[in-house]
Amino acid sequence: MNKFYKFIWGAVVLFLVSACASDDDRPDPGDDPNLLISKVRFEKDLSIIENAGETEIKLLLEPAARTSGEIKVRLQVPDEINLGTNPGMIDNYISLQIEKGAASASFKVIPENDELLKGHQEFSITFGPMSSGFRKSEEGQEMLLSIIDDELDGKPKSFAGGGIKVEYKYSQNGKISRVTNKYSHGYEDHTTYHYNSSGTILETIHQATSAVIKNKYYWEEDKLVRSEEFIGEEMRAYSLYDYDEAGNIGSKVVYLKNDQGDFKENFVYVYLYFDTGNFYKQIIYLKVDTEEEYALISSRSYENYLDKPNLFPVNQVVPGIMTQHNLPGLYRLEENGVDFSFEFTYEYNEKGYAVKRVTDGEVITYEYY
Incomplete structure (x- = not known):
């Protein structure tokens, strides 16, 4: 009987030691950014006046970025709209560099002011490729940007x-x-x-x-x-x-x-x-x-x-x-x-x-x- 109890006690001790070792070896979620993804969405639709100068377009990250990375946005700009951006746009895409800990990101649009009556011009802005650690949110995946001609004054x-x-x-x-x-x-x-x-x-x-x-x-x-x-x-x-x-x-x-x-x-x-x-x-x-x-x-x-x-x-x-x-x-x-x-x-x-x-x-x- 004593040998039996010693065997049972030894098995219990071995199980507890193994469990503690498993807890100690489990990675901290904070050490692996892929275990907590930042969801990205556009803040809101926006209307701007043609002669307003630079206007900031904001993206929100929820939760804040757990790692540095890159997010691309696509501007589906019609040919009749002359639009500048900062950072610059290449093939209708803007690349945004995201720092670890950032809760938002932004870029600027600068519509060209002219003397022509163009009425309202609208186009959508959507997300392109993203680095690992970022994903499109279920809401706010697209925003509508309206440019209002100042000749409509x-x-x-x-x-x-x-x-x-x-x-x-x-x-x-x-x-x-x-x-x-x-x-x-x-x-x-x-x-x-x-x-x-x-x-x-x-x-x-x-x-x-x-x-x-x-x-x-x-x-x-x-x-x-x-x-x-x-x-x-x-x-x-x-x-x-x-x-x-x-x-x-x-x-x-x-x-x-x-x-x-x-x-x-x-x-x-x-x-x-x-x-x-x-x-x-x-x-x-x-x-x-x-x-x-x-x-x-x-x-x-x-x-x-x-x-x-x-x-x-x-x-x-x-x-x-x-x-x-x-x-x-x-x-x-x-x-x-x-x-x-x-x-x-x-x-x-x-x-x-x-x-x-x-x-x-x-x-x-x-x-x-």
């Missing part, structure tokens, strides 16, 4: 109020290229504008969460005669236009596709204007099967125009074409048996542009480039 940038912010971007011909709606609950949609070489609107594409809505516009002798609305690839409506004696669009007749696949006249819009060209009233009728043929749906009017410029393209009959050249002082809505009137008051910047509009229960703020 004074053009509408955005307006906000009532739980929505509307932002404008422009093409090289100075016309609106994209309108983005950002809602307070986090939802976002946008509309892109497409023109011919003369700057005439040909198409808008509205990208929403549930559907893509495309509108096409057809012109004859510089007058809009027809538009078509598609949901996906299916045409669901078309409209025909007529003009008043002053050359303004005076009416629009809307034909909707029914369940049988036929297009039937549905709504009629009538547009009235002041002699100054400012939009006065929109009247909407519904086509009905009665002796009257049309039922009045609503009337919306703008009056008391001020001697102040309106630069924002709201209340458009045709996308991108201004109907209110001055700021209205009064808005009236007659609809569903009610009659509401709202008086507008404004605050202005040093150029005389509106920066705030106030009415009962609502404040709208305006921004310019």
Whole structure:
């Protein structure tokens, strides 16, 4: 029995010694950088003005670098953008040297300032090859860099109020290229504008969460005669236009596709204007099967125009074409048996542009480039 207990005790001692030796021989994670990888991500999307000079683009390392190494970033720069960088760019790549312990890295971009109107230019920046010890994070693997032409100075940038912010971007011909709606609950949609070489609107594409809505516009002798609305690839409506004696669009007749696949006249819009060209009233009728043929749906009017410029393209009959050249002082809505009137008051910047509009229960703020 004594020999048996001695054998058991010896085995226990041998196991403990072996375990301690294993612990002592296990490498410290800090000694091997591959055991703890730094994840790399871009800090945020960025918009810069063409004449702003150098702008820093930052990368974040989480955790801080456990070893020195190199990270390459790729700038997918369009040919029409002249862009300098520091460090220099070779074949669209910039090499960044990372020191051990660094929690971030950065490089600078320097857009070339010119006298040409180029509108908004956008391109993406992504990660290229990295040294061992670094890896792309699950988030922030790409950033969007927008270069805003300084020749856009004074053009509408955005307006906000009532739980929505509307932002404008422009093409090289100075016309609106994209309108983005950002809602307070986090939802976002946008509309892109497409023109011919003369700057005439040909198409808008509205990208929403549930559907893509495309509108096409057809012109004859510089007058809009027809538009078509598609949901996906299916045409669901078309409209025909007529003009008043002053050359303004005076009416629009809307034909909707029914369940049988036929297009039937549905709504009629009538547009009235002041002699100054400012939009006065929109009247909407519904086509009905009665002796009257049309039922009045609503009337919306703008009056008391001020001697102040309106630069924002709201209340458009045709996308991108201004109907209110001055700021209205009064808005009236007659609809569903009610009659509401709202008086507008404004605050202005040093150029005389509106920066705030106030009415009962609502404040709208305006921004310019």
